[in-house]
Amino acid sequence: MKEWIYELKTTFSANQVLTELADRYSYSFDGSFGEYLPDAVVQVKTKEEVVHVMKMANRYKVPVTPRGQGTCLSGGPLPVKGGIVLDTSQWPANIKVIPDDLIAVVSPGVLTASINQEVEKFGLMYPPDPSSAHVSTIGGNLAENSGGPRGLKYGVTKDYVIGLELVTPEGEIIKTGGRTIKNVTGFDLTKLVIGSEGTLGVIIEATLKLVPKPPAMQTLMAVFDEVELSGRAISKTLTSGILPSKMEFMDQASIQAVENYKPSGLPVDAAALLMIELDGHPEAIKAEAVQVEKIMKELGAKDIVVPKKEEAAAKIWQARKQVSPAIAKIKPTKVSEDATVPRSKIAEMMEKLELIKEKYNIELIVFGHAGDGNLHPNIMCDKRDEDEMIRVEQAVGEIFQAAVDLGGTLSGEHGIGTMKAPFMEQELGSAGLDMMKRIKDSWDPNGIMNPGKMFPERGQKLVLRHE
Amino acid sequence: MNDLKALQEKLQYDKTFDCVQCGYCLPACPTYETMEKETHSPRGRINLVKMAAEGKASLEDLEEPIEKCLGCMACTTVCPTNVQYGAILEGVKETLEDNKEKTKRSEKTEEFLFRSFFPSSRWMNRLGNATWLYQATGLQKVARSLRLTAMSPLHLGEFEKVIPSQPSPFVRKKRMQRVEPEGTPAAKIAFFTGCVMDSVFFEINQQTIELMKRSGAEVILPEHQTCCGALHAHSGKVGLSKELAMENIKAFEDENIDYIVNNAGGCGARLIEYNHLFEEGTEWHRRAKAFTEKVKDISEVLVKLDGLKFSAPVEKLVTYQPSCHMTNVQRVTKPPRQLIEQVPGVKLREMNNPDFCCGSAGVYNIVNYDDSMEILNKKMEAVNKTNPEVIVTTNPGCLLQMKLGVEREGKSGEVQALHLVELLMEAFPRPKSSIGKGSVCDLGIGK
Incomplete structure (x- = not known):
């Protein structure tokens, strides 16, 4: 037995340190690609335990990879260099709402959806809504800076964090930010840590900003014969003084996939669908709904649905939720990207995606949060088909290039992790990437904090094939 | 390679x-x-x-x-x-x-259990009879006071406390193989008795037959039916399980049958998937398909027949513990709740996360006792929050487990665990069609 494992086993209770092969394999994956076997899994439940693990790992120079519930789509919790997986999912959930300050203080293992359930009791809302919110932990959301459909109006995770408590790679507890909205004392380390994918430390507590829960909602669905028209309808709506909480897009392939999977009454001959949600005061959204309907009509929507009842609205959003499972029926392996472009470039990006689809002869389906330019091009393929996977690798590279060329980014909300690391320089330039690397090196002198992520190794390429 | x-x-x-x-x-x-x-x-x-x-x-x-x-x-x-x-x-x-390499002894025990014990109605009746003998003669009290049962490594003692009182062998023997309603039958039903249901919960089976009859159905009990094979499949004995499926398909192959009804969520889940055991396009697949299309849970068929009128209120607060296999395999979730709500006087209060398993899971609570009790504790937490007088379930395993849960909480005086069928019978159901026609013959069961 390695000396550091022995040390772990003697300091923690037996059921907190997992070293059996079956257990190690059970923490070797996430929702993305590949499996990497850790040497040990430590299930931490207190701040002191995290400090202990980090101090020890730093002494032995053992890699540590923090993990929530492993729903990540970019490989954040994969222990690519072995060592320790630090499981925070079993940390007792603690949500302390301070309604007068419009904040909540939470422990890292709290499920994101349960924060909302708790703050709703006070008429408040925590807006970020990744679709995995009922499974994922807030710790994971913070590390990855998760988004969600409501990002259009409310922004993403980082916009709702005002303070953090963090264990550094050297095992020190630091506090960043605080409990106030305004705070300009020193560097904004809070924002630096959010989205750093566990490469700068382990988040052990967060102070979240809340907003009043909107009293009413209204859904609309608009049907288009041309993708380009739907793109223009988005721009027109957003420049008319209306900010919907969600504007979701589905292309023809995703509409048809849903109808084949669980018929929901979507128009299968449509080229594109927009699903819109307005929230706010009931009188205000009534007026806004009329205006949005008018805009959609003017821009050539061939049909507009404005459900009067909640169930009918829920049915529309249910259909949107079915896209992921529905397209999984096409082929077993899903390569889910989240390249994001400025809103005005959505139509252009759609055209480029169409060309890439033809060039590489791949099953490419596009849906996503069109209102904020965050598309989800999904490539459906089969891991076991080597030829196909090579084509997919090339196509992914071109999708990234297309997004960057249009002034966009590699990743809107999923993160870089292992898969997108080879493309970082393309977007940031070598000097930009180098500055990031220097920050990382000074925070983590021994390179033990989630190594192998975000920063490409020399000559690293995207590989989706089975070794 | x-x-x-x-x-x-x-x-x-x-x-x-x-x-x-x-x-x-x-x-x-x-x-x-x-x-x-x-x-x-x-x-x-x-x-x-x-x-x-x-x-x-x-x-x-x-x-x-x-x-x-x-x-x-x-x-x-x-x-x-x-x-x-x-x-x-x-x-x-x-x-x-x-x-697995097995010792001769455990192989023999398993061989007996799975090949002869569960599938054999003779053995299952004997279990029922032995249980009856055990209770009627007062042996149970003696055994309990000597703590004999508590020493058994399988924790059978825990379960023994919650087994219901058994009818005498005479009652078992005199059961009719065909029961006809008053007037023209609304449907012809073949009843799948199940092994555990028909031994330990014989009385509930009788009540089930009675409910179908009062709903206007003709009920038959095909003679050559056998164990559904669920427990076998769950223990990796897929071949045996398939043999049992074939026997049942044969036993119920009568074109005049409208429904094949069972009252055990776990058995129903197995029965309804018999077609998965055979390759598509084969003769057996076709026969299995004809079988599975008729399989219904008792709650579904009672809702469908809609032939009952409850004549006495049951003023009780009820919570419902759905059988996992009803919810997740048969996908039957509404009919049991509909029936509970039809009972006058009953107030149904849903527990938090009702779809969370109770930990019974076939023989899981015997084989993995400690793990099962951890799960049961979680379940009882949710149950207790509803403060019920009755916990209703639809599967023998769940029923025993809920009885055990109540017993472990020390609440056997205050809280009852009942099969849905038992609750319905408490409300004196009468055939809708004969309301006002006077007395209803009830074969002397289901007081």
Whole structure:
């Protein structure tokens, strides 16, 4: 037995340190690609335990990879260099709402959806809504800076964090930010840590900003014969003084996939669908709904649905939720990207995606949060088909290039992790990437904090094939 | 290499690729909740099967995680990509079973249990009779006071306390094989009696028959029916399970039957999937399909017949513990609740997370006693919050487990655990058609 494992086993209770092969394999994956076997899994439940693990790992120079519930789509919790997986999912959930300050203080293992359930009791809302919110932990959301459909109006995770408590790679507890909205004392380390994918430390507590829960909602669905028209309808709506909480897009392939999977009454001959949600005061959204309907009509929507009842609205959003499972029926392996472009470039990006689809002869389906330019091009393929996977690798590279060329980014909300690391320089330039690397090196002198992520190794390429 | 190919086929390796590891199954899995690690989650188990099929882990590594799975199938209900977890689980159980080296003795015991005991109505009746003898002669009291039963390693003592009183062998023997309603039958029903239901819960079976009769149906009990084979399949004995399925398909092959009705969620789940046991396009697949199309839970058929009028109120607060296999395999969730609400006086109060397994899971509570009790504790927490007078279930395993839960909480005086059928009978149901016509013959059962 390695000396550091022995040390772990003697300091923690037996059921907190997992070293059996079956257990190690059970923490070797996430929702993305590949499996990497850790040497040990430590299930931490207190701040002191995290400090202990980090101090020890730093002494032995053992890699540590923090993990929530492993729903990540970019490989954040994969222990690519072995060592320790630090499981925070079993940390007792603690949500302390301070309604007068419009904040909540939470422990890292709290499920994101349960924060909302708790703050709703006070008429408040925590807006970020990744679709995995009922499974994922807030710790994971913070590390990855998760988004969600409501990002259009409310922004993403980082916009709702005002303070953090963090264990550094050297095992020190630091506090960043605080409990106030305004705070300009020193560097904004809070924002630096959010989205750093566990490469700068382990988040052990967060102070979240809340907003009043909107009293009413209204859904609309608009049907288009041309993708380009739907793109223009988005721009027109957003420049008319209306900010919907969600504007979701589905292309023809995703509409048809849903109808084949669980018929929901979507128009299968449509080229594109927009699903819109307005929230706010009931009188205000009534007026806004009329205006949005008018805009959609003017821009050539061939049909507009404005459900009067909640169930009918829920049915529309249910259909949107079915896209992921529905397209999984096409082929077993899903390569889910989240390249994001400025809103005005959505139509252009759609055209480029169409060309890439033809060039590489791949099953490419596009849906996503069109209102904020965050598309989800999904490539459906089969891991076991080597030829196909090579084509997919090339196509992914071109999708990234297309997004960057249009002034966009590699990743809107999923993160870089292992898969997108080879493309970082393309977007940031070598000097930009180098500055990031220097920050990382000074925070983590021994390179033990989630190594192998975000920063490409020399000559690293995207590989989706089975070794 | 060829060995690995064969292993992959046996382990349903291809089916593991349907899992995209999104983790949506985690919050639904009772063992992930109580055992607190991925190894005991659906996603973790599927990944381990994959690792074993790729030769990266051994079959021994799989044993514990697979053995600890309840098979409640709650993961399949929430899975966004429709992973066939049931098929994967059965595949790996069969593989492990074939791989296991067994001592002669345990092999003999198992051979007896699965080949003769469960499938044999003679043995099951004897169990019922022995239980009756045991209770009627006062042996039970003696055994309890001597703590004999508490010493048994299988914790059978715990279960023994909650087994209901048994009817005498005479009552068992005189049961009719055909029961006709007053007037023209609204449907012809073949009743699947089940092994545990027909022995330990014989009385509930009688009440079930009575309810169908009063709903206007003609009920027959096909003579050559046997065990549904669920317990066999869950223990990796797929071949045996298939033999039993074929016997049942034959026994119920009568074109005049409208429904094949059962009152045990676990059996129903097996019966309704008989067609999965045979290759599509074969004669047996066709026969199995004809069988499964008629399979209904008692609650479904009572709602459908809509022939009962309850004549006495039951002023009780009820909570409903659905059988996992009713919810996740048969997908029958509304009819039992509809029936509970039809009973005058009853107030139904749903518990938090009712779809969370109670930990009974076939013979899981006997084989994995401690793990099962952890799960039961969680369940009882939710049950207690509703402060019920009655816990209603629809499966013998759940019923025993809920009785055990009540007993462990020291509430046997205040809280009853009942099968849905028992609750319905408490409200003196009468045939709608004969209301006002005077007395109803009730064969002397279901007081």
